[in-house]
Amino acid sequence: MKMVYVTKYCRGVFTDPMLTRCETIMAEVCDKFGATLTESNGKFVDVHLLIHYPPTVQLSTLVSSLNGVSARYLRQEFPEHIRTYLWGNHFWSPSYFVASAGGVSLSIIAKCITNQTRRDPLGSLRPERASTRIGFLGGDAGGGDWDRATICAAIHTEAVAQQKRV
Template sequence: MQDISQFRRGRTTISKCFYHLVLTPKYRRDVFTSAMLNDLEPLIKETCEQMGGELIEFGCEDDHLHLMLVIPPSKSASNFVGKLKGKSAHFLRKHHWDAVKKKLWGEHFWSPSYCIITCGGAPLDIVRRYVENQTKPST
């Protein structure tokens, strides 16, 4: 198991940016099968790595995905999510469309919306107190 407590180091940054991402298929239909998920997890992991991020956890129910990701501060979260959704939709259309087309109509796989929440680190009240209690310059 990887040590997720480590900071990520870039050329000019040190960061620890964790996100919980929830993606739903169009109309929140129960389209996912075990075969789809077994194929989808390595694709999402590879896509994250290509963009300098990391897939920490992958979980799913039949009508939505839960991902815990590291997104580098140099990338916009919305662009990162857009790339994940685009590549995975293309892959699912190419390899699993016969199973999917019975549940969805039209050409779109993912709902246009998603939920993304920052996670990890200290509770917000501790961070707020830490910032409040910084030593102020004397002059």
């Protein structure tokens, strides 16, 4: 499943160390549910995840845990930085995007996540992989007529649209 979380008010909170820590936190949460965080990356306002979870896990419970646990740890570990962008106990927008990977190969979705852009400490954008876990996804199994750019654009557009509805 592909997930996109957006920070509250679309504020550019994330730094590279925060994105790396967020990935670690979310991988730990997934492990507790018997799920696998296959790929993750993000930009300064959002985090993109590719998660494989067993059918016994309720999606809403997994989403709530990822949301709550990551927000709590990130606020504890980066309090001063986060306070300059967000106030109160807010971190994530109440909206998020979830899509099943049916009809699109996992490698295409993983490439979409991998090709997200991170901001370097000086504020400029640069492409960077968040992890090297893409290797075990295997080849394209399916995929249809959708190219990577179309999938990335559709996912991002829907996530932004959901954010604006709140």
